[in-house]
Amino acid sequence: MSTDTVAVLIEHRDGAVTPPSLEALTLARSLGTPIALWLGDAPAADAVARLGEYGASEVRVVGIGDDARLPAKAAAAIAAATEDAPVLVVISTFVTKEIATRLAVLNGAGVVVDAAGASRVDGRIETFQTVFAATWNVRTRIDAERAIVGVRPNTTQASPAENPGDATVTQVEVALPQTRERLVSVEPVEQGEGVPLAEAPVVVSGGRGTNGDYTLIEEFAAVLGGAVGASRDATDEGWISHEHMVGQTGTTVTPALYVACGISGAVHHRGGMQASGTIVAINMDPDAPIFEISDFGVVGSLFDVIPQAIETIKAHRGE
């Protein structure tokens, strides 16, 4: 392996390239020459153009459908399709972390997941990440010949390549292994309007303090162009679906702005949002732990604070 090819596993929804994929391609450009790996039906011309615009010289398409949901199958497909790429960048999700692990067992790669960035130092890949609920910064060097980096959404600013070219599309045939696991059913989760939680630039979350009424949280999220999050107590109560849960066992988010409304800031919750850019908290209890990590805190009721904040923002915008 003498090439500096960096493969990027592209995430796509309804045929469109997701924003984190463009961030991953941008990061990959700083590590070598990116190629895009696309699992699923061949991408449409505009998706290929998008990938080219962000620096992919080639789009390799592996036509596996729902099988890609089984980590062992997806890993085998990726291993076969990216043999010539010593570095692979994926977007860290529960599923890709499993794929990366399987892949590393197949090809001996060193893996760092949940990275906030990566660079090449003396020929090796070094990653940057925050750990322990974002209280520590860690740099890790991957010593193995092959490297797999899982990057978190919103940690690289996506920017088009300076000299973009046309990406060529190659269909790659791979023989998929038999796996013991079998998908019995896959029930898609209704995606509400707006950006998915993990990749949203703004997240407005509501906890037990909402008393089950998410109207204001939704409205505030809409005004700020963000997604709606929740604490586990709120999802446990059935006030909002589990997919909205932010935290160690829910979705980890790193938006530019995180607004916690009626959330105490238990360590489990903080673990999933503490690395956010700016943190704002609205809570009636001046001693709530969430205030220890917030850039701006309002001691007060969210039912008073949010409507006034929305009104002020709208007035400022002349709406």
Add this chain to the structure above:
Amino acid sequence: MRILVTVKHVPDLQSNRSFTDGTVTRTAEDGSMNELDEHAVEAALQLVEEAGEGEVYALTLGGPDAVSAVRKALQLGAHHAIHVSDEAVAGSDVFGTAMVIGAAVRKVHAEAPLDMVITGMAALDGLTSMFPTALAAELDWSQLTLASAVSVADGEATIERHLPDAHETVTAPLPAVVSVTDEANKPRYPNFKLIMAARKAEVPVWTLADLGIDPALVGGGAARATVVDASERPPRENRRQVTDKGEGGRELAEFLIEKGLA
């Protein structure tokens, strides 16, 4: 139904967790069993109870203090405890860890076949969720991860898993490595009689020699990645807190506008 549960001794979430020489600082006083592993123990106990027969093994890998994690599992009702401990394992990455725990699982499996290994979905110190997958690959067993429900019938395990984009049902033949989320169950409380018994229980300690593993294959030296720098993050600067006396929402909006966030 014979199930082995892996449990991890982790620094207390509330404590000031830190790094020493590139690895997580471990101290005796502030450690506890990884909270999510309580759900793994509970899932194992429930499956054995449903089957009406069987045993639960609790296994931990770590220094001398880590034994407290398996004692906690005994308090909850695990029948046997195993402590794998060897200085040469220190600094191992997830693949080294899976190699060592995999060898210990095979040793138990050789005495009488296991049906399952159950783990928590993540250790709340590293949170990578990679270990269950690495262990399934190491053992070459079925992999059923992030389960919010587990059932067993006719030599097959079936799980439900809730991913952000879809709810999946996945099935695979036993033996399987299963990881469970905190949605899977509500862990029971330690039982007083078991607490007393767990305190006195003899916990065998297995070393790499007992497992037939070459120390050169594990530990920091064999890790595929090395922490080259770890530093505590400075606290957030210029933090502001206001009390709402009728103007809190406006002040918040002005802060967001000033910062270019609204």
